[in-house]
Amino acid sequence: MAMAVKPVEAASQCVILHGVSWATYERLLEDFEDRHAAHFTYDQGSLEIRVPSIKHEEPNRVLASLVDMLALEWDIDMRNLGSTTFKREDLARGFEPDTCFYIERVAQIRGKDDLDLTVDPPPDLVIEVDITHPSLDKLPLYAAIGVTEVWRYNGTSVTIYTLTQDAYTSSETSHVLPGITSAVLMQFISESRELRRPDWLRRVRQWAQSQANP
Template identity: 45%
Template sequence: MTVATTPAEQRVVLRNVSWEAYERLLRDHAEASSPRLFYDRGTLEIMSPSAKHEQLKDAVTMLVAVVAEEFGLNHRSFGSTTFRREDLARGFEPDACFYFANEPRVRGKEEIDLAIDPPPDLVIEIDITRSSIDKMATFAVLEVPEVWRYDGERAQFFSLHGREYVEIAESATLSGLTSKAVEGFLAESERMERLVWLRMLREWARSRRP
């Protein structure tokens, strides 16, 4: 077992965890917002987020929702929903995720089954501390088209090409929104009053509406 603790996040990594044990943990925490579980072929990471982590998650969720609305893009947030596939022995609970192009296929669904349903079009991970699990490999296997990662200072966007991710400067999902812009907005979200920040964000999005 490996334990990493910081003011931002606490991570516990367990090895040789069966799929059945992972499923039991999911059932035990079905109605809880934390901890977040990430499973990769027998390795289980249990992450308990801090207040800072959750504030950043909420800010980026609002950012995506506002920009999508102003850009005229229909979308649906699935938050930290559990996504898993037993046949691939992988599962994850993102900090935030959204359906855009595939939103009609999941509209009204109460549970997502990746064996028949598409993965989110956009997954967002707030990683103040680096995970010891290769999350990007799991996202690639589960065919998540776009992933954003934010470490508290730097934002990175990745687009799936074949079986690998390529870093991109501008979101493929929200064309016109760059990783540098997201860095600035998230930094400002920690300093500014929320209503002022939201007005600024909305004005920016309207000025760049496609």
């Protein structure tokens, strides 16, 4: 089947291809295995290739640093697996998150360097920065694979999605990190733009210490 390209603006740094075989997707992953310039998402024949920009990467790193700091202050064991490639051939789906964490199921992957989603659990938390249009709707893909929670930042707000049965519902409060709300996430993203990095990290630490350990 011939691939169809969905045109996008050059500034979006994203292209979507349709009619892509699983074999082609896996060849691309192999060819770009040691490069981190592009992220690939595959959903039943549709392939999104995204090149992260500063507007994309900065809030991603801010939210990831926030989770790291909260885990430290609240003594929560977790693994930050960044943009690791996750895929299920039987579902014809695969993705490379902006950042992902194992928190509730971290014990199940302790010490493992290679994960097989037909055996191992998916991440508990995925951070997604989606300020590019058009882009694939990744929520059905994450739901099919079983990601517990998704934080999606669209450039102006953060929405927390929690998995209920086989679909996501928006929630004001995080399930995997109780005490975290959409408002808190946006507050720290906004403050990260205004404060020096050391001051911002101290601000996050002070806030975490002021909250009851969930």
